[in-house]
Amino acid sequence: MPTHSFSKKIDTLTKFEFLNLGLMLLLLHLALHQQDENNFLVSSLLLAHFGFFLLWQPVINTAESISIKTLLIALIVNSLLYFFLNDWFIGLWIIFLIGLTSGSALVSGIQRSLYALAAVILFLQLSLTLTPKLFNLEVLDENIEQVVFYAIIIACSVIIFWPYKKYRTVKTDYLHGLIISFGLFSFYITSILISYTANIHYLQSLLITALSIGSGFVFLSIIWLPRHGISGIGQLWEQHILNIGNPFETWVKQTSLLDQNKKITADLFLKNSIEHLLTLSWVSGVNWSDEKKHTLYGQETKYSTTFTSNNINVQIYSHIPMGAALKIHAQLLMHLMNYFYTSKLREITLMNQTHLKAVYETGSKLTHDMKNILQSLHTLTSVVQTTDDPQKSHQLMKKQLPLLSQRLQNTLDKLQTKTDTGCSFSLIQTWWKELQSRYHGRDILFEGEIYQNTLIDIDVFDTVLENFLENARSKRRSNPDISIIASIYAENERIVIQVCDTGEPVPTSKKNEMFKQILPSNDGYGIGLYQSAQLAEKNGFKLNLLNNESGNICFQLSNSDL
Structure with missing residues (x-):
């Protein structure tokens, strides 16, 4: 329990970021201005300075626990270095602190200004206080030295007492700090x-020295940008960076071109892309393995990195040991190649599925046509069996059998030519009369006006209208009193055909999708309306559900431009 309370207090103290920073700088400043013979006071101030440094330091996260043993080792090492190096160690320590404070450039606003002030304080301590002690130099007059001494104390007090929220936000760019x-x-x-x-x-x-370095930076900034038609150093540097990336960009471009080739197989794509990869100077070999094959391209070496994804294992070998950056580079190459390879496999699978879907839709439509022919034949047989007038039956058979025979022949022709669209044309008035004749005696009311007797593709109209009529007739199984009306209007190449019934409406979940995709159905094959819509669209027509209310359901076939 006491240990937990102590840890909680330490965690609270670390949150006071600028208080710890200001006290750390102030204690160091006081230690540097003590007399050499007062070693005990100097050591005490430096020890307190090191303690506040531990509370402020941005290297170790405050949420992490540090053992007392680790702290003792750090304290002993610093004490020994100070004992043997004395003020030289203090100089190196100040340079280290300047790197940490100036490396906190990732913060913004007033915090950045406070860290800049801390870096100035440390620089003044190094150049005006510590340097004269190390090299026995007289740098400043006593009066000016006193002004600088109190000015640094005031600056430290500004950092300590600045009215800013006391939450820890230390973020250090270590590379930036190291360079500084x-x-x-x-x-x-x-x-x-x-x-x-x-x-x-x-x-x-x-x-x-300051003027020389400043002049050098000014000159560098002048020659960095291109002027008067002369390429600047910035452009040369960018060209150097681009030259480093060019082999990678070339490989990606070649691989994407291979992926765009629809005729190339997945295995051939993999072989060619790996062969292009082997042209990179640092790649010596690639080992590709999946569930079906294991292939080595190039040569194995003792330096390699491995990439694994979707049961695919890729091992890339190099001539030299791979650093962290090169391994990330290699992982990116393997990820891209695996992406293109799997997309090629999916493309082939999709092509096969598309082919099977076409075969299925063609077979389903022909099956649907056969079903309609069988239903017509069944109705004709029922009429013949129930009538008492042989002469009337004979006339009906003589009229309907040639039509059924022609429809059956057209269906067989579609099967042999592997197509789902017909090429049989007829006048719309003739087709309309034949449709009424086929549905004679089925209690369907046909009405309408045909003002222009145009040619139509009867296979398209037969498929759509028979689907509309059979769907309406199937509702009579549960309600025999349902009325069905088929109407037509044709004038000036404008054709509108409607089939309406007084049954139950189409479910809301299906009415927006039944013309766009295959839906499950308890009656028939669940594909009729979808195929009818696709067939009508290919031939310049469209299907609509005009009304979908109980007792008034209307489907319409019309020209697409209406």
């Missing part, structure tokens, strides 16, 4: 060397 640390170290050493070799005052050498 090395740059500051080089700047610091260069200033000292210039001061000694040129025998000039340290502040002068510091100013000369």
